[in-house]
Amino acid sequence: MGQQKYLWQIPAVLAVLAVFFTILFYLDNKYETPPPYGALGVIDINGRDFLRGDPIFLIDGWLLTDGRVTDKPTYIGEFSNLQRGDLSVSPHGRACYRLTLRYDGEPVVVSVNFPQLSSWYKIFLNETAIAEGGGNGRITFLMTPGDHVLSVETSSGFGYYSGMYFPPALGTQTMLSKAENVQSFAYALAFLLPLALAVFTLFLWRTGGKPGRFFGMLCCFYALYMFRYFVFLFSMQAAPYWFVIQDAALYGLCFCVVRLAALASGPDNDNAWKRVRWGFFAIPAMLLFLCLLIGLWTWAVFLHGRLTDLYYIFTFCCTVLFTLRGRATKGWENGCTLAGGTVFGAGLVLNLFCSNRFEPIRFFWQFEWCGFWLVLLFGAMMIARSRRILRENDALTNHLEEQVEKRTAEITLLLEERKAFFSDMAHDLKAPVFATQSYIEAIRNSSVGVDAKLSGYLEQVQARQQEMARRLQGLSAINALDKIDEKWEKVPVSELFLELNAIYQREAEVRSVYFEAKPPGQDASLWAQPEKLHILFENLIYNAFRATPCGGHIAVSASLGDNILYITVEDTGCGIAEKELPHIFRRFYVGTNNRETGTGLGLYIVQSIVTELGGRIRAISGEGEGTTFVMEFPNYESNMGLDASK
Numbered sequence: 001m002g003q004q005k006y007l008w009q010i011p012a013v014l015a016v017l018a019v020f021f022t023i024l025f026y027l028d029n030k031y032e033t034p035p036p037y038g039a040l041g042v043i044d045i046n047g048r049d050f051l052r053g054d055p056i057f058l059i060d061g062w063l064l065t066d067g068r069v070t071d072k073p074t075y076i077g078e079f080s081n082l083q084r085g086d087l088s089v090s091p092h093g094r095a096c097y098r099l100t101l102r103y104d105g106e107p108v109v110v111s112v113n114f115p116q117l118s119s120w121y122k123i124f125l126n127e128t129a130i131a132e133g134g135g136n137g138r139i140t141f142l143m144t145p146g147d148h149v150l151s152v153e154t155s156s157g158f159g160y161y162s163g164m165y166f167p168p169a170l171g172t173q174t175m176l177s178k179a180e181n182v183q184s185f186a187y188a189l190a191f192l193l194p195l196a197l198a199v200f201t202l203f204l205w206r207t208g209g210k211p212g213r214f215f216g217m218l219c220c221f222y223a224l225y226m227f228r229y230f231v232f233l234f235s236m237q238a239a240p241y242w243f244v245i246q247d248a249a250l251y252g253l254c255f256c257v258v259r260l261a262a263l264a265s266g267p268d269n270d271n272a273w274k275r276v277r278w279g280f281f282a283i284p285a286m287l288l289f290l291c292l293l294i295g296l297w298t299w300a301v302f303l304h305g306r307l308t309d310l311y312y313i314f315t316f317c318c319t320v321l322f323t324l325r326g327r328a329t330k331g332w333e334n335g336c337t338l339a340g341g342t343v344f345g346a347g348l349v350l351n352l353f354c355s356n357r358f359e360p361i362r363f364f365w366q367f368e369w370c371g372f373w374l375v376l377l378f379g380a381m382m383i384a385r386s387r388r389i390l391r392e393n394d395a396l397t398n399h400l401e402e403q404v405e406k407r408t409a410e411i412t413l414l415l416e417e418r419k420a421f422f423s424d425m426a427h428d429l430k431a432p433v434f435a436t437q438s439y440i441e442a443i444r445n446s447s448v449g450v451d452a453k454l455s456g457y458l459e460q461v462q463a464r465q466q467e468m469a470r471r472l473q474g475l476s477a478i479n480a481l482d483k484i485d486e487k488w489e490k491v492p493v494s495e496l497f498l499e500l501n502a503i504y505q506r507e508a509e510v511r512s513v514y515f516e517a518k519p520p521g522q523d524a525s526l527w528a529q530p531e532k533l534h535i536l537f538e539n540l541i542y543n544a545f546r547a548t549p550c551g552g553h554i555a556v557s558a559s560l561g562d563n564i565l566y567i568t569v570e571d572t573g574c575g576i577a578e579k580e581l582p583h584i585f586r587r588f589y590v591g592t593n594n595r596e597t598g599t600g601l602g603l604y605i606v607q608s609i610v611t612e613l614g615g616r617i618r619a620i621s622g623e624g625e626g627t628t629f630v631m632e633f634p635n636y637e638s639n640m641g642l643d644a645s646k
C-alpha cells in the first residue's frame with residue numbers, strides 16, 4: 001500500500017479546510033459584518049450598534065479625492081493603489097478619503113482604528129487634524145448626536161499599497177481592545193511558537209538531515225512574515241519598507257514547503273525537483289526587482305501583482321505534483337508532509353480568490369492559517385522524532401551496563417581460560433623438551449655411529465630445542481606475571497628507590513659496576529602493584545648488568561614535570577644497534593648481543609607493566625654508546641582522580 005493509505009486523507013483534509021474557511025469567512029470577516037453600511041459619503045449609526053460584540057467596520061460610503069477624481073464613491077479595499085486600473089498613471093501620490101458619521105443616540109466615547117496605513121497619513125475630525133504618522137493610526141473622540149466628518153489624507157511614493165486599503169474599525173474602547181487583544185495574542189503566538197520550535201529542534205538541523213534543516217528554515221521564514229503585524233501595530237520606522245522583507249519571507253516559506261514535499265515524495269523525484277526549483281529562485285528574484293521599480297515604472301505594480309498570483313499558483317501546483325508522485329513512499333511523516341504542503345498551497349490559492357472579499361477581524365488570513373498549521377505539524381513531527389531518539393538512547397543507556405558487564409565477564413572468562421591453557425601447555429611441554437635435550441647430549445657424548453652429517457643434524461635439532469626451551473621459559477614468566485593478584489596501592493618513589501639500592505647495590509659491587517638509584521627532589525608516588533614494579537626494574541637493571549662491562553655505570557633517576565613522573569634507567573654498556581631499536585619491545589625478539597641467554601620477553605614484560613600503570617616507555621641508544629630507558633607515569637600525588645579501584 002505504501003503512501004497510498006495516506007493519500008485518501010488529503011481530500012478529507014481539504015474538505016475540512018473548506019468547511020473551516022467557510023465558517024471563518026462569515027464569522028471572522030470584516031466584509032461580512034452586519035449593518036450599518038455607508039453610501040454616498042454618509043453612514044448612519046445609532047446607539048444600538050455599539051451594543052454588539054464586534055466593532056463597526058467603515059467599509060462602504062467613502063468619497064475619494066485625488067489628482068484625477070473628486071468625491072468618487074468607493075469602498076475600502078476596492079483598490080490596492082491609486083492607479084485604480086489605469087496603468088498609464090503612477091500608483092502613488094496624494095489622496096483624501098471622507099466619510100460622514102451620522103449618529104443618533106446617547107453620547108458615547110468611541111475610537112477609530114486605521115490598520116496598516118503603509119502611506120504617510122493625517123486624520124481629521126470635523127476639519128481638525130487630530131493624528132498623523134505611519135503604520136497603524138487611532139483617534140478617540142466623544143460621539144454626540146449629529147454629523148461628524150471623518151477625513152483621512154494619505155501620501156505615498158513607494159510600495160505596492162497606496163491610499164487606504166484596509167477598512168477602519170469604529171467602536172468603544174472595550175470593543176476595539178477586545179478584538180485587538182485577541183489578534184495580538186494570535187500573531188504573538190504565530191511569531192514566537194515557530195521561533196521556539198526552530199530553537200528547540202536546532203540539533204535536528206544537523207542530525208535530522210535535510211528535512212530538519214528545511215523545517216527550521218520554514219519556522220524562521222514564517223515567524224519573520226508574521227512579524228509584520230507588530231511592525232504596523234507599533235508604527236515602527238521600517239513600516240513603509242517592510243513589504244520587501246515580508247515578500248522575501250513569504251518566498252522563502254514557499255520554497256521550504258515545496259522542498260519538504262519533494263523530499264517526502266522520495267529520492268525518485270529528485271529530477272522533478274531539479275526541474276522546478278529554478279522557479280523558486282527566478283520568480284522571487286523578478287518580484288523583488290519589480291519592488292524596486294514600483295516607484296519608477298507605472299506598470300511595475302501591476303506586473304508584481306500578476307506575477308505574485310502566478311507564484312502562488314506555481315507553489316500549489318508543485319505541492320500537488322510531489323504529493324501525487326510520492327504515493328509510493330512510506331511513513332506517516334512523509335504522508336503528513338505531503339498533505340501539509342498541499343494544504344498550504346491550497347491556502348495561497350484561496351487567498352487569491354478571496355481578494356477584496358475577506359479580511360480577518362481577530363485572527364489570520366487563509367494562507368497564514370495554513371502556514372501556522374504546517375508549523376505545528378512539522379513541530380509535532382520533529383518532537384516525535386526527538387522523543388524517538390531519546391527513547392532509543394534511553395534503551396541503549398539502560399542496557400549498556402548490562403551488556404558491558406556481560407561482555408566483561410565473557411572476556412574475563414576467556415582470558416582466564418587462555419592463561420590456564422598456556423600455563424598447562426608450558427608445564428606439559430617442559431618434560432619432553434628437556435628430555436629431548438638429554439637424548440641429544442647422550443647421542444653426541446656416546447659418538448656411536450655419529451658421522452659429520454649426523455652431527456650437523458644434531459646441532460640443528462639442538463638449536464631448535466634450545467629455542468623452544470627459551471620460549472617455554474618466557475611463557476612461564478608471563479604466566480607468573482598474570483597470576484599476580486596483589487592489591488594496588490600508593491608506592492612512594494623515594495621508598496622504591498631505597499629498596500632498589502638495597503637489592504642491587506651489592507650485586508653491582510660484585511660485578512665491579514657503579515649503581516645508583518636517586519629519587520626526585522619532590523614527593524612523588526605511583527599507583528601500582530609493588531611486586532610488578534619490582535619485576536619491571538628487575539628486567540631493566542639485569543639487562544643493564546649484562547650489557548655493562550666492569551667499571552661501568554648504571555643510574556636510576558626520577559624527576560617531575562607537569563604532573564608527570566619521569567623515571568630513567570641509564571647504563572654505559574654496549575648499547576643497541578639503531579636498526580634493532582624499533583623491535584626491542586616485541587615479544588620473543590632477541591638482540592644481537594643477547595642471542596645466547598636472552599628469552600626475548602624481558603623488555604616485552606617491561607612495556608606491558610608500564611602500559612598497565614598508564615605510562616609509556618622509550619629507548620635511546622646507539623651501538624657502543626650505552627642505553628637509556630625513559631618511562632613516563634602519572635604522578636599519583638598530582639592525579640588523585642586516578643582510578644584507585646584496580
